[in-house]
Amino acid sequence: MRLEQMLNQISAILIRAGETIIMPAYESSVQAVSKTDGSIVTETDIACQIFIEKELAALDSSIGFLGEEMSRQEQLSCLNKEAAFWCLDPLDGTTNFAATFPGFAISLALIVDGHVVLACTHDPIRAETFTASVGNGALLNGKSIRCSEEENLANSVGYIDFKRLDHEIARRLATERSYRSQRNVGSCALEWAWLAAGRGQFIIHGGEKLWDFAAGSLLVSEAGGCVGDFHGAPLFPVSHLSSPILATCNAQLQRELKQQLTS
Numbered sequence: 001m002r003l004e005q006m007l008n009q010i011s012a013i014l015i016r017a018g019e020t021i022i023m024p025a026y027e028s029s030v031q032a033v034s035k036t037d038g039s040i041v042t043e044t045d046i047a048c049q050i051f052i053e054k055e056l057a058a059l060d061s062s063i064g065f066l067g068e069e070m071s072r073q074e075q076l077s078c079l080n081k082e083a084a085f086w087c088l089d090p091l092d093g094t095t096n097f098a099a100t101f102p103g104f105a106i107s108l109a110l111i112v113d114g115h116v117v118l119a120c121t122h123d124p125i126r127a128e129t130f131t132a133s134v135g136n137g138a139l140l141n142g143k144s145i146r147c148s149e150e151e152n153l154a155n156s157v158g159y160i161d162f163k164r165l166d167h168e169i170a171r172r173l174a175t176e177r178s179y180r181s182q183r184n185v186g187s188c189a190l191e192w193a194w195l196a197a198g199r200g201q202f203i204i205h206g207g208e209k210l211w212d213f214a215a216g217s218l219l220v221s222e223a224g225g226c227v228g229d230f231h232g233a234p235l236f237p238v239s240h241l242s243s244p245i246l247a248t249c250n251a252q253l254q255r256e257l258k259q260q261l262t263s
Contacts, residue, residue, distance in 0.1 A: 003118055003133045006059070006110070010120050011129050013055045014106045018124030021048045022091060022106070026124075032098040040094050045069055048090035048106065056086050063110070068211045075241060079210070084112045089211040093187030107189035109214035114237025119215035119222075121193045130193040130219055138196050138223040147225040147249035148198040153256050156201035157181050159191040164206035169261060173204070178260065192216020195247060196223035202253055204261070205245040210238060213245055220247050226254040230261040 025044040032040040049067045056065060064082030066075050068089050078085050086108060091097060093104030102125045110118035121130045130145075132138040138145050150156055160182040162170045173182075183200070185191050188208055194200055196219040217227045217235055227247045228234055232254065235243055246261060248254040 004136070007118050007120065007131055007133050009059055010056070010108055010110075010118065011122070011131055013052060013059075014108060014120055014122040015124075015129060017048050017051055017090075017106060018122055021051060022097075022104075022124050026097060026100065030098045030100075032094065040098060041069060042091070042094060042098055044097065045091045045094055049088060052088055052090060052106070052108070053086075066211070068209070072241070075210075079238070079241065084110070087111055087116075087211050087214040089189060089209075092189035092212065093185075096186045101186070103185050103187050103190060105187055105189040105193070107211065107215045109218065111214060111238065114239070116214055116218040116236060119218040121189050121215050121219065123190060123193070128193075130196065132196075132215075132218045132222040134218065134222070136222070138219045140193075140197055145197045145223055147196060147220065147223045148201050149250070150201050151250055151252040153178050153201075153253055155180055156253060157183065158202040158204060159183055159185060159195070159200055160203075161205045165204070166206065169206075172260065178256070188212035189216060192219055192247070195225060195249065196220045198249070201249045202257060203245055203247040204257065207242050208245050209242050210240075213243070214238075217247070225249050226251055228254070230258065232258050 032042045049069045064078050064085030066078040066085050066087050089107040092107050096103040105123045107121045109116045117134045119132045156179045158179050221227050230244045
């Protein structure tokens with residue numbers, strides 16, 4: 001099956017999950033429980049993952065599956081054993097969802113031999129579907145998108161998650177501010193997608209999970225951005241379930257921010 005054909009099919013699956021599972025639950029009362037890592041999960045997260053995993057298996061049963069709502073042991077087993085696997089966050093921004101704050105998304109990537117080759121992030125609130133396939137650019141609802149062309153850090157808006165940063169780095173970023181402003185949306189998937197669409201200039205995060213950044217990293221790189229960790233090392237080929245994140249709209253901002261994060 002061609003990647004572009006598969007991308008259309010997985011987009012349809014995520015849109016359907018948003019329409020039939022996430023939005024009906026969002027419009028009713030939601031009960032959340034805490035996980036061992038301090039994050040929360042709802043019945044909607046689990047129902048969405050079950051639905052999407054089943055649909056993906058029907059699409060191609062030879063491809064493995066790694067989802068956020070699996071055990072760590074299952075995730076590591078997939079990461080270490082499968083040459084090709086889907087990486088899914090069935091509801092990124094669960095805290096927002098449970099609080100009825102309209103900032104959450106479904107995020108799915110296809111990883112082959114350690115590299116992302118397909119990506120789809122669907123925002124059911126705004127009916128926005130961001131897609132990318134390696135070497136073919138990034139799209140929003142079928143139309144090409146590009147990262148911002150802003151090269152002046154002083155004019156830049158960044159997505160910064162302060163609570164997951166080293167205290168000293170967080171202090172410097174907060175008090176010795178070299179950028180115009182910062183936001184924390186509460187959904188990594190949306191921040192990546194919005195960076196790809198030019199709605200901001202950089203992302204700094206102390207430790208995202210693979211399902212947080214897999215799809216988004218391809219969206220941003222295919223939209224002309226730069227993706228790596230705090231030292232500029234590439235995130236792929238993937239070998240770990242988490243990584244610090246520095247993603248920017250261009251190489252100039254990447255160099256400036258990397259120096260601030262590692263000095």
